[in-house]
Amino acid sequence: xxxxxxxxxxxxxxxxxxxxxxxxxxxxxxxxxxxxxxxxxxxxxxxxxxxxxxxxxxxxxxxxxxxxxxxxxxxxxxxxxxxxxxxxxxxxxxxxxxxxxxxxxxxxxxxxxxxxxxxxxxxxxxxxxxxxxxxxxxxxxxxxxxxxxxxxxxxxxxxxxxxxxxxxxxxxxxxxxxxxxxxxxxxxxxxxxxxxxxxxxxxxxxxxxxxxxxxxxxxxxxxxxxxxxxxxxxxxxxxxxxxxxxxxxxxxxxxxxxxxxxxxxxxxxxxxxxxxxxxxxxxxxxxxxxxxxxxxxxxxxxxxxxxxxxxxxxxxxxxxxxxxxxxxxxxxxxxxxxxxxxxxxxxxxxxxxxxxxxxxxxxxxxxxxxxxxxxxxxxxxxxxxxxxxxxxxxxxxxxxxxxxxxxxxxxxxxxxxxxxxxxxxxxxxxxxxxxxxxxxxxxxxxxxxxxxxxxxxxxxxxxxxxxxxxxxxxxxxxxxxxxxxxxxxxxxxxxxxxxxxxxxxxxxxxxxxxxxxxxxxxxxxxxxxxxxxxxxxxxxxxxxxxxxxxxxxxxxxxxxxxxxxxxxxxxxxxxxxxxxxxxxxxxxxxxxxxxxxxxxxxxxxxxxxxxxxxxxxxxxxxxxxxxxxxxxxxxxxxxxxxxxxxxxxxxxxxxxxxxxxxxxxxxxxxxxxxxxxxxxxxxxxxxxxxxxxxxxxxxxxxxxxxxxxxxxxxxxxxxxxxxxxxxxxxxxxxxxxxxxxxxxxxxxxxxxxxxxxxxxxxxxxxxxxxxxxxxxxxxxxxxxxxxxxxxxxxxxxxxxxxxxxxxxxxxxx
Numbered sequence: 001x002x003x004x005x006x007x008x009x010x011x012x013x014x015x016x017x018x019x020x021x022x023x024x025x026x027x028x029x030x031x032x033x034x035x036x037x038x039x040x041x042x043x044x045x046x047x048x049x050x051x052x053x054x055x056x057x058x059x060x061x062x063x064x065x066x067x068x069x070x071x072x073x074x075x076x077x078x079x080x081x082x083x084x085x086x087x088x089x090x091x092x093x094x095x096x097x098x099x100x101x102x103x104x105x106x107x108x109x110x111x112x113x114x115x116x117x118x119x120x121x122x123x124x125x126x127x128x129x130x131x132x133x134x135x136x137x138x139x140x141x142x143x144x145x146x147x148x149x150x151x152x153x154x155x156x157x158x159x160x161x162x163x164x165x166x167x168x169x170x171x172x173x174x175x176x177x178x179x180x181x182x183x184x185x186x187x188x189x190x191x192x193x194x195x196x197x198x199x200x201x202x203x204x205x206x207x208x209x210x211x212x213x214x215x216x217x218x219x220x221x222x223x224x225x226x227x228x229x230x231x232x233x234x235x236x237x238x239x240x241x242x243x244x245x246x247x248x249x250x251x252x253x254x255x256x257x258x259x260x261x262x263x264x265x266x267x268x269x270x271x272x273x274x275x276x277x278x279x280x281x282x283x284x285x286x287x288x289x290x291x292x293x294x295x296x297x298x299x300x301x302x303x304x305x306x307x308x309x310x311x312x313x314x315x316x317x318x319x320x321x322x323x324x325x326x327x328x329x330x331x332x333x334x335x336x337x338x339x340x341x342x343x344x345x346x347x348x349x350x351x352x353x354x355x356x357x358x359x360x361x362x363x364x365x366x367x368x369x370x371x372x373x374x375x376x377x378x379x380x381x382x383x384x385x386x387x388x389x390x391x392x393x394x395x396x397x398x399x400x401x402x403x404x405x406x407x408x409x410x411x412x413x414x415x416x417x418x419x420x421x422x423x424x425x426x427x428x429x430x431x432x433x434x435x436x437x438x439x440x441x442x443x444x445x446x447x448x449x450x451x452x453x454x455x456x457x458x459x460x461x462x463x464x465x466x467x468x469x470x471x472x473x474x475x476x477x478x479x480x481x482x483x484x485x486x487x488x489x490x491x492x493x494x495x496x497x498x499x500x501x502x503x504x505x506x507x508x509x510x511x512x513x514x515x516x517x518x519x520x521x522x523x524x525x526x527x528x529x530x531x532x533x534x535x536x537x538x539x540x541x542x543x544x545x546x547x548x549x550x551x552x553x554x555x556x557x558x559x560x561x562x563x564x565x566x567x568x569x570x571x572x573x574x575x576x577x578x579x580x581x582x583x584x585x586x587x588x589x590x591x592x593x594x595x596x597x598x599x600x601x602x603x604x605x606x607x608x609x610x611x612x613x614x615x616x617x618x619x620x621x622x623x624x625x626x627x628x629x630x631x632x633x634x635x636x637x638x639x640x641x642x643x644x645x646x647x648x649x650x651x652x653x654x655x656x657x658x659x660x661x662x663x664x665x666x667x668x669x670x671x672x673x674x675x676x677x678x679x680x681x682x683x684x685x686x687x688x689x690x691x692x693x694x695x696x697x698x699x700x701x702x703x704x705x706x707x708x709x710x711x712x713x714x715x716x717x718x719x720x721x722x723x724x725x726x727x728x729x730x731x732x733x734x735x736x737x738x739x740x741x742x743x744x745x746x747x748x749x750x751x752x753x754x755x756x757x758x759x760x761x762x763x764x765x766x767x768x769x770x771x772x773x774x775x776x777x778x779x780x781x782x783x784x785x786x787x788x789x790x791x792x793x794x795x796x797x798x799x800x801x802x803x804x805x806x807x808x809x810x811x812x813x
Contacts, residue, residue: 022046026070032436035060037205042067044201050176052151052193054186055205057430058400061179065147068177069121073101078144079119083126083166085153087111088372093149094123111779126153130162131658133169134480143174151178152467154498160470164497165477168196181427182206183467192501210433211440214460217405218244218447220278220286225445225453225460237457245453277446280308281315284360284386287403288319292442293385295403298428300391300411302766305362308388312360313351319359319385328356328383335374338810346757347371347767347807359385363399365392366766370810391428403442404432409451409459423465469499473624476662478631479651487628487645491621500620517606521599528595533582539596541578548574626731633727636666656787659780660736661689664721669788673716676709679799680751682792684710685717686780686799687747688739691773705741706748714741746770747777751802767807774808 023046027034034042041051041064053061065082072078082097084090087110094108094115107119109128116122117139129146132139146166154163167176176197180186182204190202214225223244227236278286280297287295299305320328332353339347347368355361361375361384378384379399387399391411406428410419420428433441445456473494481490494500528535548571578584586592628645631637636651647655654666668674674685684706705711718738725735746763750756760770778800785796 022071022074023067026067030063034063035205035209037203038063041201041203044203045071045175045177048175048199050178050193050197050200052176052178052180052186052190052200052202053205054180054182054203056182056208057427058433058435059205059207059209060435062149065149065177065179068145068147068175069097069101072144073105073120075144077142079142080121080145080147081129081143082121082123082147082149083129084123084149085126085156085159087113087125088369088376089149090123090125092376097121097123111775126162126166127159127658130165133166134476134484134655136484140171143171145175145177146170147177147179149179150181152180152183155467155470157470161472161474161477164469164471164499167193168493168497169481170197172198176200180467181430183465185466188502188505189467189498192498195501196496208430208433208441209435210438212429212432213440213442214429215442215444216241216447216453216456217278217283217444220282222286222290222444225457237453241453245447245451277448279311279315280388281312281317283405283444283446284312284319285317287405287444288385292403293319294379294382294401295386295405296399296401296431297386297388297405297407298391299388299407302362302364302366302390304407305364305388305390309355309360309362312358312386313355317358317360320357320383324359324383325357328378329353331378331383332356332374335377336370339370340756340806343756343807346760356384359383361387363387363389365390365768365772367768368807368810369768369771370807372768391424399431400434401431401441402434402438403444404429405444405446407446408448409445409456420459421465422459425459426465429460469497469502471497471499471620473620473627474662475627475631475636475666476654476658478624478627479636479647479654482628482637482645483647483651483655488643491624494620494624497620503619514606514609517602517609521602521606524595524599524602528592528599530583530586530588530592532586535583535586535592535596536599538578538581538583539593539600541574541581542593542596543600545571545574545578623733626733630663630727630731630733633731634663634667653787657783659690659783661739664717664724664736664739665689665780665783666787667720667724668717669784669792671716671720673713673720674784675789675792677713677795678709679795679802680748681706681708681710681713682784682795683751683777683781683799683803684741684744684748685713686777686784687743687773688714688717688741690776690780691740691743692737693740693742704745706744710744710748714744743773747774747803750774750808751799753802756806771808771810774803778803778808 023039023042026042037053037055038060041053044051045064045068051064053064055061069080069082072080082093084093090108090110091113094106097106101121103116105120107116107122109115109117109122109124111125111128122139126148148163148166151163154160170176176193178193180189183189186204187202190200193200193202215222216225218241221244223241224238225241227238283297284293284295287293297308299308336344336349339349344350352361352371356374356378361378363372363375367375375384375387376399379387379401387401406425409425410417412418429441429443431441432443443460445460478490481493484490485493525536528539530538548567583589583592628637631651631654632639632645634650635648636654637645638648640646650666650670653669654662657665659665674682677685705714721736721738725738729735743763743765746759746765749762750759756767760767763770765773781796781800781803785793785800788796
């Protein structure tokens with residue numbers, strides 16, 4: 001092969017090998033060769049550059065992160081932080097890295113888990129790293145690389161700002177490995193990274209490592225979504241599918257137009273033949289017969305996931321062998337060994353175990369973390385054959401399947417049923433096809449009456465979605481940054497956020513339109529030039545006359561006789577002015593007037609574009625100014641003159657409080673409204689602060705609220721919230737919903753030692769949700785302990801101990 005190369009080509013190849021000695025060493029230890037995008041990304045890292053890697057789920061992006069870790073470990077003291085958006089992902093990555101580097105070299109920080117934080121490689125959630133940066137932690141010493149896994153979470157409207165904060169405020173010498181799902185504006189995001197972090201290569205791969213075959217299940221018959229004939233266009237709908245569902249009935253007979261449909265998600269107003277949907281257990285049986293298991297059924301509700309398991313159990317279907325069932329039971333017993341025996345029946349353990357032994361399980365946020373851990377472990381080991389999961393699994397742990405089944409192409413977003421987006425479809429089907437195991441992955445859309453085949457095909461053929469910033473300054477962010485950089489420098493830093501970068505990009509497009517239209521305006525102005533005088537002035541008089549005549553319609557009831565006479569007098573005066581104007585005598589007057597009218601209309605449009613530009617420029621800094629004004633008004637910052645501010649004592653407290661209600665917590669601590677609460681009451685108050693009901697019909701237990709100091713403390717807390725809400729709205733900031741005590745009774749009982757069964761009945765919450773909220777209560781109690789006075793800190797510590805028991809004390813989250 002080398003002999004076929006020219007001398008120049010051999011020299012170039014040798015130069016690349018010499019430049020990438022580390023990469024060649026790394027490749028030599030791999031059991032497989034690198035894909036082109038993996039090689040390009042690793043080569044960039046080997047040259048000391050940061051990278052953004054955007055590739056489909058399962059494409060092998062993490063090998064790039066592993067190379068960064070490998071590079072760091074070859075240096076004497078260099079450290080790597082590996083960040084993930086979820087604790088479950090952090091736990092999984094920690095376990096993987098321990099197998100490679102050993103427990104002494106790997107740490108884990110997830111807020112409630114603290115393992116070996118001074119290790120060379122530390123896995124953590126992104127929030128933990130953000131908090132470290134603001135605290136100027138010494139753990140940042142010798143940090144060489146930061147891996148931002150699932151960096152497209154930057155678009156998450158609740159947590160996305162954290163990723164931007166990390167990217168903006170990490171020390172400049174730290175290099176980033178940003179790993180993203182395929183997004184349509186990766187280059188734009190990469191341009192921003194280049195702007196704020198320096199040398200950054202953008203590597204994009206559109207290729208799935210395992211091809212995806214897409215099918216539609218119509219009744220009991222599974223057909224291809226796309227035409228597979230050699231002469232067919234790439235994304236042409238399968239004619240057989242159109243015949244089966246009557247898909248050609250309207251759109252093809254009438255030229256393909258959609259009327260009244262919701263085409264993006266595949267719904268339309270057609271009336272094709274009704275089809276009987278196959279039950280879940282029969283679909284599972286069909287997939288088993290076709291060797292298409294394991295499969296993930298994406299169901300857009302927790303109740304639907306649990307019902308799917310019950311359907312299979314009632315049908316008697318079993319998908320496992322005897323040895324597999326024995327292994328499943330041993331695994332489940334091992335992972336659940338720490339759960340109290342009295343809680344197992346409450347948690348539905350025995351039904352859960354029966355499903356596992358049959359090869360079927362649910363996976364959703366309402367499940368106990370221990371149960372989810374069992375499901376993930378068994379699925380990865382190919383012992384589970386069917387999992388009914390919510391869409392959160394598509395963004396979560398590594399659980400690839402041979403087949404993905406979509407029961408519906410719409411979901412409830414908290415307010416209404418909406419079609420899933422192309423990006424969501426890409427994420428969901430990204431789980432289909434296991435690299436190194438499957439030759440191809442399969443997606444199956446279950447047909448329902450009202451679907452439009454053309455729209456479904458459009459949804460399935462659009463592979464990418466845009467990454468849009470959700471960044472906005474918060475109170476905690478403001479005091480931390482002002483303390484580090486000062487007010488003016490912070491303002492400049494925030495103007496470099498991706499949110500402002502995108503706004504500026506849109507401003508660039510608007511400005512381009514303005515420039516183009518200004519050229520047209522100049523052309524119109526030239527065309528209406530009159531040798532007798534200023535035709536712009538004359539055209540303004542004509543327009544004023546036209547406006548006055550429109551508002552002086554005879555017989556109108558909107559004004560008195562006197563008012564109409566006044567307007568008539570004004571019309572007469574303007575008409576005289578116009579008649580005296582030199583341009584009135586021009587023989588080409590009407591031709592000039594037509595150009596003048598075009599000029600006025602285009603100028604109106606142009607003025608609107610200029611207003612849009614003014615509103616978008618500096619949008620992030622404007623929000624920061626409003627946040628700062630609130631903090632100055634409340635005394636958390638002190639005006640230092642010359643546009644600067646310093647952090648006051650209350651601001652020091654606010655620096656240690658994170659979350660959506662940071663200012664409310666700080667104000668309550670400042671006012672001392674929680675100082676008389678018992679540990680159990682403080683836990684209940686923390687639950688009131690953090691809890692956000694999933695539905696409008698949240699448990700209504702206010703009548704049973706803890707007695708004693710809790711109720712007056714709650715009243716004072718709500719009064720402070722109301723005052724803050726008024727201040728924020730006056731400052732033109734978005735207000736917030738009032739805290740709800742819907743979880744307070746259950747949390748009070750749990751912290752007072754009540755049984756799990758009693759607490760879950762009181763709250764009407766799944767065990768997994770209760771654990772998740774309890775962990776957030778513990779997190780807030782820790783913040784109160786760090787920010788409050790000594791007595792309240794003691795109460796918070798005891799409250800934390802009271803909450804962290806039983807199923808809440810289980811380590812894996």
